[in-house]
Amino acid sequence: MTAHGQYEDVDLDVEEALALVKDSDARRPGEATPWPQARATAARAPRTPAAPVSVPLDAALGLVLAASLTALTDLPSFDTSAMDGWAVAGPGPWQVRPEGVLAGHAEPAPLTDGEAVRIATGARIPQDATAVLRSEHGRTDDKDRLHATRDVVHGQDIRPRGQECRSGDALLPPGTLITPPVLGLAAAAGYDTVSAVPRPRAEVLVLGDELLTEGLPHEGLIRDALGPMLPPWLRALGADVIAVRRLGDDAEALHKALQHSEADLIVTTGGTAAGPVDHVHPTLRRIGAQLLVNGVKVRPGHPMLLARTKRNQHLVGLPGNPLAAVSGLLTLAEPLLRTLAGRPVPESYTLPLQEAAHGHPYDTRLIPVMLREDRAVPLHYNGPAMLRGIAVADALAVVPPSGGRPGQELEILELPWATATAGAGLA
Secondary structure (H helix, E strand, O other): OOOOOOOOOOOOOOOHHHHHHHHOOOOOOHHHOOOHHEEEEEOOOOOOOOOOEEEEEEEEOOOOOOOEOOOOEEEEOOOOEEOEEEEEEEOEEEEEEEEEEOOOOOOOOOOOEEEEEOOOOOOEOOOOOOOOOHHHHHEEOOEEEEEEEEOOOOOOOOOOOOOOEEOOEEEEEOOOOOOOOHHHHHOOOOOEEEEEEOEEEEEEOOOOOOOOOOOOOOOOOEOOHHHHHHHHHHHOOOOOOEEEEOOOOOOOHHHHHHHHOOEEEEEOOOOOOOOOOOHHHHHHHHHEEEEEOEEOOOOEEEEEEEEEOOOEEEEEEOOHHHHHHHHHHHHHHHHHHHHHHHHOOOOOOEEEEEOOOOOOOOOOEEEEEEEOOOOEEEEOOOOOOOOOOOOOEEEEEEEEEOOOOOEEEEHHHHHHHHHHHOOOOOH
């Protein structure tokens, strides 16, 4: 719990995770799981750890280190100049050599006391040099002698070999998220590839005979919003989407797709209720899958589910309504994919509401909000079938059954692209 009583992921051990699964099994048929418990169950769902893969640096962004990053060389690997200026030996004034020292060149000739040589940032320090005099702190006379305009301290503006690390030093532990600075550090430390946890493979199965893939809705048919939306959203959550299949309301096609899927996570759209063409539950029973979450006390999206198959795959069943499906993604798919990818749990945080947000009588509500000046601004068009609100949102706010009053702190679930778009002025 946060300081304001809102929900957050709980750091559970293995026994607690198994207890959550057993509790899900013991719940009465039709009894939904509380929202925070559903997220915790998804985050701690039983899994088979993926074998690490060796990934080139240019393809590793967003993955997680599977092994420690250990320095393969000293950093820097030789004494280097931290500034443009002159490498000097002993006290001044100094006689300036005609040649200069540039970065990337071979080791320069040693200096003797009273000598100086022009040097560029990053260039190798000549042997016996005692300091680097910055360009702005020196002047030369007509006899090509260098004079310092301020005191020179021994070793100034020299980066000594091994200042940052020595070969063999542990730089980053396993489980570190690979960010652009991590890639830079790995390259500087001598790596061409890194050992990483592979991206979970995801497959999207779009269900429903009423869905159109192009043109305007007509004659009871509607456009499919989830087919275009889910694959990029899953990629933003760290998955490698290997297939998107449109199965309609065909129980046999669904059964065949589940039996032959090679994905770590299968995501279905619609069909999670108990109507005449809702085939997800019967098909899961047919293949002997274990239901970990069967309905969640959240609006929109309460018919969502999480299951584990006998082939150690996971299935997240999303409701067919678009915003309800978004709720299912952030409730079940996001924490599950985070676990499968070995990613760290993000820090939860709260923000005060700018305006009141109505609560459901019994369930948690997830509503689209914009983040403005450290406040969450609730958006309209937040019905289960609506995308107009989430299309301009930065996050979802977690509204308890009692609702949220102006100024009340609520937990915030950021959308995976919110930070980047807000920084670019696009949100």
